[in-house]
Amino acid sequence: MLWLEDVHVRRGGTHALQGIDVEVRRGEIVALIGANGAGKTTTLSTISGLLRPQRGRIHFEIEGRRIDIGRIRAERIVAAGISHCPEGRQIFGNLSVQENLQIGAYLRHDREAVGNDLRSIHALFPILRERANLPGNRLSGGEQMMLAIGRALMSRPKLLLLDEPSLGLAPRLVEQIFDILQRIRGDGMTVLLVEQNAAMALDLADRAYVLETGAIKLSGTGKALAQNADVRRAYLGVA
Amino acid sequence: MTASYILEQIVNGIILGSMYALIAIGFSLIYGIVRLINFAHGDIVTIGSFAMLASAVALKIPFPLAILVVLVTGAATGMMIERIAFRPMRGAPQVTGFIASLAVAIVMENIGIMTLTAQPRSFIVPAYLSKFIAIGPLSVRAIDLAIVVLAVLLMAALALFVRFTRTGMAMRATAENYNVARLMGINIDRMILLAFAIGSALAAAAGLMWGSKYSQISPLMGLIPGLKAFVAAVIGGVGSISGAMLGGYVLGLAEVLLVGLLPPEYSGYRNVFVFAVLIIILLVMPNGLLGHSTEERA
Numbered sequence: 001m002l003w004l005e006d007v008h009v010r011r012g013g014t015h016a017l018q019g020i021d022v023e024v025r026r027g028e029i030v031a032l033i034g035a036n037g038a039g040k041t042t043t044l045s046t047i048s049g050l051l052r053p054q055r056g057r058i059h060f061e062i063e064g065r066r067i068d069i070g071r072i073r074a075e076r077i078v079a080a081g082i083s084h085c086p087e088g089r090q091i092f093g094n095l096s097v098q099e100n101l102q103i104g105a106y107l108r109h110d111r112e113a114v115g116n117d118l119r120s121i122h123a124l125f126p127i128l129r130e131r132a133n134l135p136g137n138r139l140s141g142g143e144q145m146m147l148a149i150g151r152a153l154m155s156r157p158k159l160l161l162l163d164e165p166s167l168g169l170a171p172r173l174v175e176q177i178f179d180i181l182q183r184i185r186g187d188g189m190t191v192l193l194v195e196q197n198a199a200m201a202l203d204l205a206d207r208a209y210v211l212e213t214g215a216i217k218l219s220g221t222g223k224a225l226a227q228n229a230d231v232r233r234a235y236l237g238v239a
Numbered sequence: 240m241t242a243s244y245i246l247e248q249i250v251n252g253i254i255l256g257s258m259y260a261l262i263a264i265g266f267s268l269i270y271g272i273v274r275l276i277n278f279a280h281g282d283i284v285t286i287g288s289f290a291m292l293a294s295a296v297a298l299k300i301p302f303p304l305a306i307l308v309v310l311v312t313g314a315a316t317g318m319m320i321e322r323i324a325f326r327p328m329r330g331a332p333q334v335t336g337f338i339a340s341l342a343v344a345i346v347m348e349n350i351g352i353m354t355l356t357a358q359p360r361s362f363i364v365p366a367y368l369s370k371f372i373a374i375g376p377l378s379v380r381a382i383d384l385a386i387v388v389l390a391v392l393l394m395a396a397l398a399l400f401v402r403f404t405r406t407g408m409a410m411r412a413t414a415e416n417y418n419v420a421r422l423m424g425i426n427i428d429r430m431i432l433l434a435f436a437i438g439s440a441l442a443a444a445a446g447l448m449w450g451s452k453y454s455q456i457s458p459l460m461g462l463i464p465g466l467k468a469f470v471a472a473v474i475g476g477v478g479s480i481s482g483a484m485l486g487g488y489v490l491g492l493a494e495v496l497l498v499g500l501l502p503p504e505y506s507g508y509r510n511v512f513v514f515a516v517l518i519i520i521l522l523v524m525p526n527g528l529l530g531h532s533t534e535e536r537a
Contacts, residue, residue, distance in 0.1 A: 050418055078424040090419045092412050103412050106405070107424035155424065 281465015
């Protein structure tokens with residue numbers, strides 16, 4: 001449902017993406033792994049429209065129509081069905097937990113369905129209902145991550161871009177988040193996941209891409225990459 | 240010094256504070272969303288008073304209806320300033336934005352002087368607004384009462400809008416983080432424009448109040464109220480809307496009471512008091528009364 005072809009992005013003088021090709025198929029979890037500065041976050045920000053590619057094409061298929069999203073504004077890309085859960089969670093600290101979820105549905109006018117989705121987010125993350133009236137900045141890191149994912153789901157996306165969900169979280173919480181991702185996938189969501197925790201990402205993902213200094217170095221199924229000697233040495237900490 | 244004299248001074252402080260608060264809200268609203276002080280904000284006060292003169296006196300539009308004309312004129316001017324001076328500077332260093340708004344202020348003031356002359360014009364409110372109304376032991380001019388009531392109504396409307404509407408929520412989100420707001424589907428250009436429109440409409444309302452209260456207006460009349468309202472916004476904690484309201488009233492009361500209670504020979508030092516209040520409050524509370532620790536947007 002998503003194709004990146006020969007995408008180049010320059011960012012503050014550096015050639016952050018040097019012609020990458022990525023494909024995400026409906027219902028898949030695709031992981032993007034790589035070291036810090038390899039261009040993982042840049043890739044997600046380019047798909048969601050926060051950054052513009054200098055060259056290349058980005059196509060998104062929605063309801064049988066293929067649209068070119070490489071040149072359209074971030075606001076319109078959300079409307080097309082891509083939701084980006086940004087790195088570092090970035091919830092709105094001065095908005096209440098409830099408002100953070102509501103603003104995720106900013107573009108939606110189907111009030112009833114929004115109410116239903118809010119209930120299913122609460123079912124997925126019960127803590128968000130308990131904390132509904134607290135300002136976002138009063139939540140713990142793990143709760144903020146849940147809120148960020150919940151907020152991203154409130155736009156009812158077809159494709160979820162998820163940047164570093166494990167960042168700064170205790171291992172137990174990371175496992176919980178990954179369990180949730182499994183459940184979201186079970187509901188038919190397609191996910192493009194950026195993760196430094198390569199072991200967990202490869203375990204979860206159907207397919208994965210290894211990004212190195214702005215270029216795709218390797219790609220394959222999660223299982224195959226987890227067995228690959230180079231990947232094991234560089235990203236899984238196995239000699 | 241009798242109790243009724245002190246009470247009278249308090250009432251005067253509230254009237255002045257209402258106007259400061261309305262102007263200060265605009266500074267805070269705009270700062271909150273673009274992290275820039277709009278130096279042309281005081282000139283919107285002037286625009287508001289002249290819009291009132293043009294509509295109520297020249298075109299003889301009934302006074303209450305003319306208030307609407309003033310609000311719309313203020314909003315339109317604010318939006319124009321955003322498009323001309325702020326939007327092209329977005330992403331540029333902060334200083335550039337300050338200079339751009341200063342340039343707008345100078346241009347507006349000079350166009351005002353060239354076309355309207357610096358000569359103050361008298362601005363007479365209808366007779367029913369100059370009557371005195373007795374409230375308990377006090378006797379207040381109807382216009383003063385109208386100023387306070389209108390100011391409180393406008394502020395309440397703004398507070399409800401920002402707190403409870405979908406657009407108000409989107410404005411708060413935009414003020415926190417442009418990029419994430421865009422990821423929610425919010426058109427941030429529109430939110431910024433809206434902040435300018437609302438802030439400027441309130442400043443224009445303050446302009447019509449100022450003109451009505453002091454019965455004369457001139458192209459430079461907005462400078463001092465604008466400057467003092469900026470002080471009020473800083474006292475309240477710039478960026479905070481409730482802070483701006485509080486700061487406006489604190490400043491209005493402090494100014495009137497200090498002038499009214501100190502011996503008459505000190506009354507010439509009115510503006511000294513204003514800035515002394517600012518300095519003292521900031522020494523004790525560097526972020527203002529209701530401000531958060533200031534952090535730059537990443």
